Amino acid sequence: MTTWTDRAADRPVSLTAPSGIDRAAHHRLDEAWLAAAWSHPSTRVFVVSGGQVLIDETPDGRTELVMTPSFEAPLTEAHRYFLGTDDDGVSYFALQKDTLPGRMDASARAAGLREAGLLLSPRDAGLMVHAVALENWQRMHRFCSRCGERTVIAAAGHIRRCQACGAEHYPRTDPAVIMLVTDEKDRALLGRQVHWPEGRFSTLAGFVEPGESIEQSVRREVWEEAGVTVGDVEYVTSQPWPFPSSLMLGFMAKATSSEINVDGEEIHEARWFSRDDLRAAFESGEVLPPYGISIAARLIELWYGESLPRPGAAA
DSSP, rough: OHHHHHHTTOOOOOTSOOOOOOOGGGTTHHHHHHHHHHHSTEEEEEEETTTTEEEOOOTTOOOEEOOEEGGGSOOOOOTTEEEEETTTTOEEEEESSOOOOOOOSSSEEEEHHHHHHHHBEEEEEEEEHHHHHHHHHHHOOOOTTTTTOOOOEEEEGTEEEEEEEOOOOOOOOOEEEEEEEETTOEEEEEEETSSSSTBBBBBBBEEEOOOHHHHHHHHHHHHHOOOOOOEEEEEEEEETTTTEEEEEEEEEEEEEEOOOOOOOEEEEEEEEHHHHHHHHHHHHSSOOOOOOTTTHHHHHHHHHSOOOOTOOOOO
């Protein structure tokens, strides 16, 4: 029997393909090893700032992270994050800075994950998502949640330690469910959030609440946002989503009711689409698909049976 999970494996979701990087967590507290790795001539470093990095196109048409040897990297001691090593023993570090460094060549440009994640190789995308997630966490957790004192960075960027009370704080990941709901007619339920542009439709999603299973979260979120009840829930795949600190857990869900009653706070509009309905809406421009990097696009494609058009592109 083929499951949704089997079908999802045929084409990985963005930011989930094997990167070839060993995070080598056992080295994070070894200051001597980290110092040696930093000073090694093969080590490569890139800067992350405000969720952005520098990317550049190579002569053969590929897009790469702009990385330098460590001796050419901007100076910073406190915000140096060890990301891991590759099969050739090359170590990778990210530096958190207030601004990205200037470049002599005009082709390099700043980019966030929503753009770069679709362009970079699995290795570079994996390094970037790790660095962006750490930067987001570091910027938002500078003070101890136990005593309120300022914390310091430890474990090569993977711990913040309070020197006042001794508490250690680790990067947080918030589980969130995202689901494509279908009804007995095999129509898909898509919604438009209040702040989205006219015509942008996607799957429903929401955060898992304390004391709640992920299946319960799927059913609650669909009911709260669209007034539709859900029965069977089947896990498909997951995706890291550091905007700022989520792990998206993707599901297919079966509706047991069809009447829609949107909450009006998160979801402004929701509709049932057959495949023909959705194709016609794409072709007319009435509906804009979700961004290609998102797990939402992949979930819709699994049901739709083919790739979605690029947002804003004419059919």
